[in-house]
Amino acid sequence: MRLAFIGVKGGSGKTTLALHTSLYLSKKFRVLYVDKDVNSWGSLHLNFRGKGFLDYCKHGGDTSNFYEERGQLGIIKFFSGISDYDALREGIDRDKIQELIEIYRKYHVLVVDYGDTFVTNTEFSRSEFSGYNEAFRDSQKSLITVSDPLPSDIKENLNETRRYADETDQPVMAFVINLVPPLPDELELANRRKREVESECGCRVFVIPFIEDLFNYRRIPEIKEIEEILPFMRFVEERIK
Incomplete structure (x- = not known):
């Protein structure tokens, strides 16, 4: 299964x-965290300092x-930093894609963090996704969209999610309205937006409040089952075949 966070x-x-x-x-499960964020924040938090797949x-x-x-956890880091932006216009050689595929085969779940x-929208990313589809034709693929609670950003994320879902023929598993100020009025407003997004997106929508422990973290040495995000993670787990 391939889960793309966008x-x-x-x-x-x-x-x-x-x-x-x-x-x-x-x-x-055996899980591969695929860090496709040009800033490589995920790899940094996991203290993985490799130069990246592009290099x-x-x-x-x-x-x-x-x-x-x-x-049980694998890490693939794609990029070294902002300087890699220009190289995203180019595709990936087939032999290098095949090397990725051989790594992918070791895992039951791929979690792709697009940043x-x-x-x-880049040729570099399209060539990787095309290679994945050729190798895993029957693979289950889903999108998970994460937005802050600003109405304009929720709307933009809805539009972009529809575009990417249609372009890649991937269903939307969930839409997360994240970083909601933990105040009664703000949470009530976010839950009203949740119902609107559910009617437009046709997927499960989660409202997650701002969690200081998550905002201030620097590295993740171990699994922390934080109460506010457990329902979301359990929902994802239940949909893995």
Whole structure:
């Protein structure tokens, strides 16, 4: 199964949710966290310092520069930083895609953290996704959109989710309204928006309040079952076949 975490803005909590979901699912499945965020925040929080898959494609070297196994959890880091943006216009050589596929085969679940949806529109990303589809024709694929609670951002995320879902023929598993101020009026407003999104998106919608412990974290050394995000992670787990 391939779960893609997408969203139009940085700072909405996509990486936080993708990481915690990866760690939570790795208790039961072999999970590969695929860090396709150009800033590589997820890899940084996991203390993985490899140069990334793009550097490996350009300069060769050892797979340890972009891939690491940690028991049930694997990590693939794609990029080194903002300087990699220009290279996203180019596709990936088929032999390098095949190397990725051989790693993917070791895992039951791929959690793909796109950082922002710009990355999904690049030739580099399209070639990886095309290679995945060729190798895993019957694979279950789903999108999870993460938005902050601003109405304009929710609307933009809905539009972008529809575009990407139609373009890639992937269903939307869930839409998360994240970082909601933990005040009664704000939570009530977010829950009204939740009902609106459910009617427009036709998927399960979660409202998650701002959680200081998650906002202030620097690294994730172990699984933390934080009460506010457990319903979301359990929902995802129940849909893995």
